[in-house]
Amino acid sequence: MVGGLCYAELGTVIPESGAEYIYMLRRAGKVVAFMFVFSFIIVMRPASATGIALGFAEYVVAPFYDGCTPPQLVVKCVAAGGIMVLAIVNCLSVRLATGIQVVSMVVKVLALAVIVLGGVVMLGVT
Known part of the structure; x- marks a missing residue:
């Protein structure tokens, strides 16, 4: 920070x-x-x-x-x-490279969201 x-x-x-x-x-x-x-x-x-x-x-x-x-x-x-x-x-192609970076970033954010939501659900269950 x-x-x-x-x-x-x-x-x-x-x-x-x-x-x-x-x-x-x-x-x-x-x-x-x-x-x-x-x-x-x-x-x-x-x-x-x-x-x-x-x-x-x-x-x-x-x-x-x-x-x-x-x-x-x-x-x-x-x-x-x-x-x-x-x-x-x-x-x-720089545009193709940028597109691949955007797609991989979206996949990473979705994976993190799944992990966080899974943790919140597990906290609520136990």
Whole structure:
């Protein structure tokens, strides 16, 4: 919450596009801002995407290996395939990629609603 409020205040104080890069450029200079963006693009963003893809692959592969853990090679191949599919979809059509993001967000919100409603029902039953 505090981080979000800090970004909101920075956005009102420095009304330029560029997010963290602009904030660091104004505060720490060109070298620090460049190093941050470089490390973000080369290390942080791919690591985040890899973690999400591995988590997705673990859940996708799990039903096929009932009673045991799936082999890591299979999980990694499914994760790599998922990243490739998303990259190809992004290259083909940004609108299609946006549509997929909207659909996946709606599915996530509906799943959370089902979980919350199930919890409320369970609270009322017991």
